[in-house]
Amino acid sequence: MQKTDVIVVGGGLVGMSIAYGLALLGRQVSVLDEGDDAIRAARGNFGLLWVQGKGYRMSPYAQWTRESVALWPRFAAALQGDTGIDLHLRQQGGFQLCLSDAEMAEESHRLSWLREAFAGDYPFELLDNAQLRARLPGIGPDVVGGCFSPMDGHVNPLKLLRSLYAACQSRGVRLINGHHVDAIEAGATGFELRAGAQRWSARQVVLAAGLGNRALGARVGLDVPVQPNRGQILVTERLEPFLQYPTTYVRQTDEGTLQLGDSHESAGFDDGTGSQVMAAIARRAVQCFPRLGQVRLVRAWGALRVMSADGFPIYETPQGCPGLAVVSCHSGVTLAAAHALRLAPWIAGEFDDPAVKPFGLERFNLQAEVRHVG
Amino acid sequence: MSADSLFRALPPGDHTVQIEFDGTPLTVPAEVSLAAALLGCGIRHTRESAINGRPGAPYCMMGVCFECLVEVDGQANAQACLVPVRAGMRVRRQRGVACLALCEEGGDE
Numbered sequence: 001m002q003k004t005d006v007i008v009v010g011g012g013l014v015g016m017s018i019a020y021g022l023a024l025l026g027r028q029v030s031v032l033d034e035g036d037d038a039i040r041a042a043r044g045n046f047g048l049l050w051v052q053g054k055g056y057r058m059s060p061y062a063q064w065t066r067e068s069v070a071l072w073p074r075f076a077a078a079l080q081g082d083t084g085i086d087l088h089l090r091q092q093g094g095f096q097l098c099l100s101d102a103e104m105a106e107e108s109h110r111l112s113w114l115r116e117a118f119a120g121d122y123p124f125e126l127l128d129n130a131q132l133r134a135r136l137p138g139i140g141p142d143v144v145g146g147c148f149s150p151m152d153g154h155v156n157p158l159k160l161l162r163s164l165y166a167a168c169q170s171r172g173v174r175l176i177n178g179h180h181v182d183a184i185e186a187g188a189t190g191f192e193l194r195a196g197a198q199r200w201s202a203r204q205v206v207l208a209a210g211l212g213n214r215a216l217g218a219r220v221g222l223d224v225p226v227q228p229n230r231g232q233i234l235v236t237e238r239l240e241p242f243l244q245y246p247t248t249y250v251r252q253t254d255e256g257t258l259q260l261g262d263s264h265e266s267a268g269f270d271d272g273t274g275s276q277v278m279a280a281i282a283r284r285a286v287q288c289f290p291r292l293g294q295v296r297l298v299r300a301w302g303a304l305r306v307m308s309a310d311g312f313p314i315y316e317t318p319q320g321c322p323g324l325a326v327v328s329c330h331s332g333v334t335l336a337a338a339h340a341l342r343l344a345p346w347i348a349g350e351f352d353d354p355a356v357k358p359f360g361l362e363r364f365n366l367q368a369e370v371r372h373v374g
Numbered sequence: 375m376s377a378d379s380l381f382r383a384l385p386p387g388d389h390t391v392q393i394e395f396d397g398t399p400l401t402v403p404a405e406v407s408l409a410a411a412l413l414g415c416g417i418r419h420t421r422e423s424a425i426n427g428r429p430g431a432p433y434c435m436m437g438v439c440f441e442c443l444v445e446v447d448g449q450a451n452a453q454a455c456l457v458p459v460r461a462g463m464r465v466r467r468q469r470g471v472a473c474l475a476l477c478e479e480g481g482d483e
Binding site: 138237238239240255292294295296298 | 470473
């Protein structure tokens with residue numbers, strides 16, 4: 001039996017950010033991760049630090065997201081200090097591009113609601129095609145307009161994951177790969193986890209296994225309502241830097257490639273690609289920037305977002321199971337800083353963070369009751 | 375480390391074609407890939423990395439590694455291992471990233 005203070009189940013961006021935060025607090029941490037056949041959102045994401053529009057009708061999520069991007073410079077500096085890896089963090093703002101009047105009206109409505117929720121302190125600009133063109137050279141005539149927010153940014157998500165691994169290792173986090181946890185038992189002094197014949201014990205357990213949290217939660221009597229939502233991403237040849245800002249559909253990476261994306265599909269656990277969706281992504285990118293029509297694509301992939309029933313994160317420390325924490329969300333990049341520097345101290349019991357409270361599992365029960373009443 | 379010893383040239387066929395690499399005329403076997411043709415001519419520096427400028431040359435020869443990028447008849451970032459040689463082909467080293475017309479002109483219209 002191998003013992004440690006905390007076991008984090010899941011070595012993706014969420015699990016590794018929390019493991020890093022716990023290591024910064026001096027905790028002895030082990031991360032249990034699956035093998036190469038795991039479903040991995042952290043290897044497939046787009047790299048946005050996105051704020052605008054998030055938390056519509058759920059302002060605590062907007063607030064939490066904003067706090068995370070405010071912590072990001074400190075988080076990135078800590079990682080760079082530990083590893084020397086430059087994450088290419090850029091927080092100069094970002095553009096949501098709108099291809100129809102309806103889309104523009106919807107975005108404008110959401111952003112106005114949020115601005116009101118923040119009593120005016122929610123910076124964004126609505127731009128028409130001509131105003132956009134002045135800011136983003138190469139915008140096509142089909143783009144009706146767009147929304148710019150200085151709160152948004154982007155980062156290289158693969159370098160982020162790599163630096164989290166390196167930083168955790170440099171701070172003594174034990175990374176144990178190739179295990180699928182199939183049993184969790186709560187005892188008087190902590191937990192015992194099993195994967196096949198292997199056993200580990202810890203005082204605390206953090207479930208951060210993405211879509212795997214549903215099955216892991218069920219083992220400790222919790223209903224964790226997460227399901228897969230597939231996004232596909234196309235990647236182009238390397239090009240001279242031309243797009244200074246990230247947009248929701250097109251982003252140029254620090255190494256010159258463009259990522260094209262933002263598709264949403266229900267495809268179960270199939271993380272493959274399909275020509276129809278890839279064609280739609282490419283068509284939309286060319287509408288946004290017509291000269292991309294001449295650019296070569298070099299690869300494409302699908303990845304599964306971890307979507308909760310209401311789309312917002314789940315942060316739960318169930319009263320009936322002291323020492324257990326459940327963390328699920330689909331914005332592992334944007335929220336990485338908050339997960340390391342706010343959520344990890346909360347999980348470690350360093351302080352009671354009221355910002356975390358709205359994200360408990362009980363909200364899903366409340367919604368069910370409301371539906372019955374209605 | 376020299377890669378020379380890894381190459382075993384097939385018996386030369388009857389057919390050859392003329393291509394050009396960075397202005398130098400080359401006579402190469404017809405019906406081989408451009409990457410094989412360049413390597414066969416002893417060329418060991420066919421591109422410069424877009425990230426750090428390091429020289430590179432064809433490596434995997436099967437379309438995966440993107441080390442063999444060259445400019446073919448003005449078209450940047452062609453994978454030389456996937457392109458058959460053609461008489462009169464004008465090939466240049468791929469130096470760094472490709473330039474989109476967008477950045478050359480600084481805007482549209």
